[in-house]
Amino acid sequence: MTTHGDATETLSDPDFDAAGDLVERGIDAGALVTLFGRCRVDYDGRATSTLGPGDRHVMLKPDGAALVHTDEGQQPVNWQPPGCEHAVRVVDGEFVVESERSSPDELLSIAFESLSHVGVFDVTDATDLSLTGTEEDLRERILDDPDLLEPAFTPLATERSTPAGAIDIYGEDADGRTVVVELKRRRVGPDAVGQLDRYVQALGRDLHDEAEIRGLLVAPSVTDRARELLAQKGLEFVSLAPPEE
Amino acid sequence: MTTHGDATETLSDPDFDAAGDLVERGIDAGALVTLFGRCRVDYDGRATSTLGPGDRHVMLKPDGAALVHTDEGQQPVNWQPPGCEHAVRVVDGEFVVESERSSPDELLSIAFESLSHVGVFDVTDATDLSLTGTEEDLRERILDDPDLLEPAFTPLATERSTPAGAIDIYGEDADGRTVVVELKRRRVGPDAVGQLDRYVQALGRDLHDEAEIRGLLVAPSVTDRARELLAQKGLEFVSLAPPEE
DNA sequence: ACATTAATCTCGATG
DNA sequence: CATCGAGGTTAATGT
Incomplete structure (x- = not known):
């Protein structure tokens, strides 16, 4: 585990218990949480999707958004909009991240068979984007x-x-x-x-x-x-x- | 520095030289690279934008996509589509990530005044998403x-x-x-x-x-x-x- | 490369 | 809440 200035904390190849502790702590603290590992992804809501095992990067934001990124594309392969509740638990030997909301009812479930990284980042960003050419x-x-x-x-x-x-x-x-x-x-x-x-x-x-x-x-x-x-x-x-x- | 199985490598609070080495190595190896720290972001291309100092999460994908995420929103605050060339260098005491493409000419420039994290992730994902309800x-x-x-x-x-x-x-x-x-x-x-x-x-x-x-x-x-x-x-x-x- | 359209579009404004 | 339209829309498909 690596800690610096209360701002960022990361784990490499964590066991599921340590990962669960850190992720829950990060979510509770309003931090941005990232995970990387081999996982399956299921979504059910406005549509339905499944994604077999592969390495992906997962980001959980303090506003309730969730993003699952592969090595390709600007868009996440799966996601959840802001306003969702994130939760983690270990089920049947898998580290499961779930992000859920209602109206509409939607559930994103990410089941890791292995985790090589967990990160928690304390974000402070008061700056607004200035955009021209609109x-x-x-x-x-x-x-x-x-x-x-x-x-x-x-x-x-x-x-x-x-x-x-x-x-x-x-x-x-x-x-x-x-x-x-x-x-x-x-x-x-x-x-x-x-x-x-x-x-x-x-x-x-x-x-x-x-x-x-x-x-x-x-x-x-x-x-x-x-x-x-x-x-x-x-x-x-x-x-x-x-x-x- | 933490290495495991040639798959994932992370640095915490790196100095800019070490960060530059790892990021360049990650890009060259076709890995997914992440950075977190306090930065300014400038974009010029189809439109023009500027973003003042703040903590953000940056992802560089091996297909040339770049994503800058704040603590809020499903969408990145700035980005670059797949097909761009990523480069890093240290300029005037800042760690600068640039992502560029032509047709249309577009440049995304991210200048870190401090870096608390750099990660390199080896991604293998051959799985296709199965989506229904379209x-x-x-x-x-x-x-x-x-x-x-x-x-x-x-x-x-x-x-x-x-x-x-x-x-x-x-x-x-x-x-x-x-x-x-x-x-x-x-x-x-x-x-x-x-x-x-x-x-x-x-x-x-x-x-x-x-x-x-x-x-x-x-x-x-x-x-x-x-x-x-x-x-x-x-x-x-x-x-x-x-x-x- | 351009044209056309779908999208779990997202996002903000407005009633 | 629903509605409406912009977006650096992106992504996919056809030409």
Whole structure:
């Protein structure tokens, strides 16, 4: 066992009793717990899955999330969302980690036949991520300079609600016609065209003036099918990306 | 340092030189590498992000994926997809992990001011996940017993392609009318209705017989807005879920 | 490489 | 609680 500054504690090739003690202590202390070893994994909840024996890395977070990672992929092979209860016990010679929640009822069960590592990490992280280049940045760019869309475009509202959902930017063109703007931070396919079309139709029913409403899809680029759909539905496209920095 | 069976090796409170040696050795050996300590994280690529100092858990996978986890959330606060090159070096008294790829150009940089743990794990996992309760299971359930949709429904094709995309199930009803079926494994909103409508319209143009085509949305349930949209567009809904087991 | 869609999507905002 | 839409979505599949 290795301890340092009350912050991190690890066990190598622990016996199951020692591992159980450390993991329970870590969970109770609100620490982040990791395990590595050969295990089977079963999940039952929104779907059902089984995973035969293999070496995997398991992370139990203090917010109740659980992650099972293999050597491949950005996504965990199995997981449990935040809000779960973690528990460990030894059953039939296996070290079993269970993570459970209700609504929906879901259970993740990880049965280790051998454990080569257990770690407990005291995490303090008050920092928030600062992210730029999002759809919101694109919206701000347009509101700062509406002429980017077309000359004399006038934004009137953002997030204007319709029976079909909220319109990103609602405004008027140079001729006083209503304009519905849908923003996407990256290249778009047919789904985005469908979304814009829904908003235009819903707004038309709201205003009883469907023919006079223009729909503008704003994105860096569109796929061929999306372009065809736009043409079919009489919608327009403006190429614009979020600010670079 | 702790070694066992060539499989797992960990360092506690390592100095940066020893940590660098172990991490590089782990990466070269195709192992899964973990680090824990106080760090800053910067990302630049499809978007841009910065994250101030805090304690985080870092995982470097042999396929080139990188994950930075805080104490909260199922998702990593920063990451890099598979296919990246990982590198470590000591710069200005910080232990820096960089993960980079091209197309798109993306760089993730993690600068540790202190390291309390480094782990190297030899992963062997040939097992495939077996998952049930997916949309594909729902499709098989219907193909096994088409009457689940309605009496005398006859499936003719799956994944039938149209200019608007592939239709989940394409078939005929008791009266010989063409039926377009869109499947969803869980409760659906307006987007699924738009998707089904696109397919019906596209097939109508293909067959020059739009009026005679029925559209069926099959899901466990629909939201109110989706139900209204279905009614407006003359589409139908059948409540059905993927098989339980 | 691009296009399209599913996902135990996750996550946050909002009513 | 449910609903809705964004996401550096990711992952899989087809072309």
